[in-house]
Amino acid sequence: MAAIVVVHGIGNQYLGARTLHSGIAPALLDGVRAAHPEGPSLGPEDIEVAFYGNLFRPAGTTAVKGGPEPDPREPMDPYDVELLLAWWAEAARIEPDRVPPLTTDLTSKAPTPRLAQQALHALARSRFLARSGDRFLLGVLRQVRRYLTEPDVRARVQATVAAAVGPDTRVLVGHSLGSVVAYEALAAHPEWPVRALVTLGSPLGIPHLVLDRLDPPPKDGRGRWPGTIERWTNLCDRRDVVALVKTLGPVFDDAHRHVHDVLVDNGWQAHAIAHHLTAAETGAAITAGLPPQDRPQDLPEGGR
Structure with a gap:
């Protein structure tokens, strides 16, 4: 199993785990190298993609629930x-x-x-x-x-993350809808050895539409801390439309644990996962969640 598991976001129903890995792994390694030119020594084999996009791929008939692609002329939910x-x-x-x-x-x-x-x-x-x-x-x-809103879809998506996380997994990275999936997975599995959550372009803080539909649900308007993770870094471009709530700390912080909110500049693709992963800020957040022996020597135990 991999030390880092990445949960992808929306719009990947026509790809696959290996297809996504071929783009995600190099981008993530570039971000780590940008943050720490001297290390750590990570390779593509240390990264796994929890792939669920195929669950949203339409079947070849309109008689199947959820497909084909919506027609903009039809009434919307x-x-x-x-x-x-x-x-x-x-x-x-x-x-x-x-x-x-x-x-x-x-x-x-x-x-x-x-x-x-x-x-x-x-x-x-x-x-x-x-x-x-x-x-x-x-x-x-x-x-x-x-x-x-559909429990069976949620359960099947969650199963893909559970299958990707192993005894060696220390960092869970979630992009876009994948950040919601990763958050809920960690909340449901406090026994996992994951030490850090890194969310990218996350819609987790959107009231009513997302926050109030989370499992576990918020309490008194505040989200629950996801499981037993030690650190949570949330990265967002200020121009990202999907991440309506740019900072998650005010929503998810508790008395002892705090979300580290970081703004990044992703250029003309504010929400793109590759642009997020190649950022030095993302590389630093991922590295901080690795075991001490795998971190660069200049990174203290408490992170930066």
Whole structure:
């Protein structure tokens, strides 16, 4: 088993564990090297991808639940519309020169199909989705909803993480929806030897749509600390639309343990996993979770 397990994010239903590993492992190793040019001595074999994307791959018939890809002309699930509008509002805040503002008062009436179409068109102007079509975005929304609302899907996704974590695993990295999966996996398995959680572009802090649907559920509006991990680093680009709540410490800190929130600059792909992994900040966070003998000599036991 690998020392580092990476849980991928949304939109990977047409790939596979080895396909993702071929891109994720080099990017992660580049980030570690950027943080510590002299070590540690890690290789691709020390990294494993917990792959669940195939669970969202549509079958070759419209008669199968969950497939094929959504048609933007069809009515949308209310959950999808609410999350879509939240992303629109965040994109307009981040890029007011490119994305028109959301002017509708969502508390006064239910979202309409026309409003959902306006949101799709508005997000198409953002850098986040400039190269993506409506069907891709709707598929992304559906994956988030299905994981959080369908127990059988959640259980099957969780099983892929459990199968990847072994007695040697010390760091769990979760990107996008994968950060939600990783968080819940650690909360459900306090017996795992994982010492550190690293979340990238995480939607964990979004109230109602994500935070209030977590397992375990929040208490008094605050999320629970995930299992027995010793450190949690959350990395986010300030222009990331998916990570609506950029800092998780105010939501998940408890009396003795604290999330280390770090802002990174991922350039024109604010949410991309490869851009996250190659950052020196991410490499430092991953390295800090490794056993002492595997860390660079200049990294103290308590991390940085």
